[in-house]
Amino acid sequence: MMRKTSIILLSAATGAALTLFVTQPRAVFMGTSARAATSDTYRQLNLFGDVFERVRSDYVEKPDDSKLVESAISGMLTGLDPHSSYMDAKSFRDMQVQTRGEFGGLGIEVTMEDGLIKVVSPIDDTPASKAGIMANDIITSLDEEAVQGLTLNQAVEKMRGPVNTKIKLKIIRKGQDNPLDVTLVRDNIRVRSVRARIESDDIAYIRVTTFNEQTTEGLKREIAAQTAAIGADKLKGFIIDLRNNPGGLLEEAVTVSDAFLERGEIVSTRGRNAEETQRRTAHAGDLTKGKPVVVLINGGSASASEIVAGALQDHKRATTIGTRSFGKGSVQTIIPLGSGNGALRLTTARYFTPSGKSIQAKGIVPDIEIVQDVPDELKSRDIKGEASLRGHLKNDGDEKTGSQSYVPPDAKNDKALKAAADLLHGIKVTSNAAVTPPPGAAAAADKPADDKAAAKPN
Structure with missing residues (x-):
């Protein structure tokens, strides 16, 4: 067999981390059933060749041969599951730019x-x-x-x-x-995939928008900066906002999780082939020095975001607040096809949280569910979730459709954020946005503001 350089993808959109698989040539012996299956495969390939030649010769206008082949490859991959696809050379370059950050x-x-x-x-x-x-x-x-x-x-x-x-x-x-x-x-x-600010004078709020090659370093930088700005003694804890984060690099999801853990498994991946099955574990060194952590998730938190939320939830290192996550529990490998030929994005494994749970088509259920007040004109924009995607990988048990993904643009109207801050201040918080205020405090009514268009860096 030939050497194969692959890229591991772990997001609802795109994302990649470089890995290398090297396999050695080996003799292959086929029995009767294997030979029959191979013979049937070649018959199907001959059928494809016949159709290809008929289109080339008889279509009403002369078709572009390369586009015909690309369309055939795309059809083959998209017929597998929603996340397997063909990327032409330009799409492959764009994906590499996005994942490098x-x-x-x-x-x-x-x-x-x-x-x-x-x-x-x-x-x-x-x-x-x-x-x-x-x-x-x-x-x-x-x-x-x-x-x-x-x-x-x-x-x-x-x-x-x-x-x-x-x-x-x-x-x-x-x-x-x-x-x-x-x-x-x-x-x-x-690209700044990590942004931070001080919340309520004594809480470090850190927003992670994607998992690219810059994410872990950005997180480490902000943990140190916010701790210094607030003061270690005054700091009540950290809010890690993963809402509407579509995912990205598997390696970055592992190292971000590791930043809050001292030990234990972070994630395991299990595929059809032995090289796709592995376990990733934490190294000693909690960068927050054991400070309380709250992770915000919603229906737009997918893949790498779900790995982080699942790892911290399973280890009881963080309290998760918000709505059920997207439920993308599969890993994609990007296989380059040679210079100028683009690449395959192929689903090669499922991942599992430390407790052995697959979130595929189910998502992560937050410890405390907080539902936002959504303007009527925006209610139809909620993400449907992995289970709603046609051809998604099935999971045992009761699959779940998507959940609320709206985040109020004005922080003062953000119920999940308020609940996270209250929790870190020692105020009891229960699901469905029911917050128990401290004695003598008045409960303020939340009024959501209009949604805004997302910005794009260049």
Whole structure:
């Protein structure tokens, strides 16, 4: 057999960690049943060849041979389960950029508004911030090409590019009579997958948005920074927000979990082949020094997020608060197909929490369920969950559909966040957002604000 370099994927969207499988050549002896099965397989392949040639010769217009093959491969993989698929060369490159968490770009978080690109915020110490790009700036053209008519992804792709290359932006800024022309030189940009702030003066709130190659280092940095800012004696604990985090790298999920654990299993993966079966365990050294931890999850917390939540829940290292998670309990391997040929994303294993539980199509049930107040116009946006995906891997027992994934944009309306803070302050918290206030405290009514469009870094 040939050497095979593969990438392990663990997310509801995309994500990868590099691993290497090397197998040695071996003699293969087939019995009668194996030969019959092989013969039947070749007959099916001959059928595919016949159909392929008939399409090439008789279709009303001359088809593109490469697209025919790519479509056939895509059909074969998508027929397996919702997470197996074919990636062409461009999609493969995009996935690698996403999982690295680094790319050549400008350092701006942007969103789409009325067909134009609006700056959400520049990222500190990047070409955008150094050039004076400001929040709420409207970008109307890129290298003299109007952005009107482009999708957000298309505009972001144009702003990204090789380091040390130039791009010219035309910007409309409130208070300025004339548009501004700004020329920027692209630099290496790191996506911030971890953000933090101080909550209630004595709690460290850490939001993890994805599991890329920068996540564990970002988490370690914020644990140290927030502990120093609050003071170890004053610090009540940590809130780790994994809501609407689609997942990412298996290795990062393991090392993030390890940051809070002293010992024990974190996750096990079990596949059809021996090399896909392994156990990952924690190393001594809890970076929080045993401080209480609350993990927030919801219907959008998937895969790598569920590994972290499941590990900390099973070890009783953290209290999980929110709504049931997505329920993606499978591992994908990315298999490159050679230069310019893209890659296969193939489901190769299931993963299990330390207690031996598979969350596939079931999700993680939080220790304390807190349901948010969702505006009527947003109720239909709730994620349906793994069990609702056509062709999903089945699990024994009662499968569960998705759950609420709404997070109020204003923190003061966030019931799950409030419950987490109350718990860390020693206030009894029960499910269904029923919070027992301290004596003499008045309960405030929550009113959710409107949802906002997600920003995209470039």
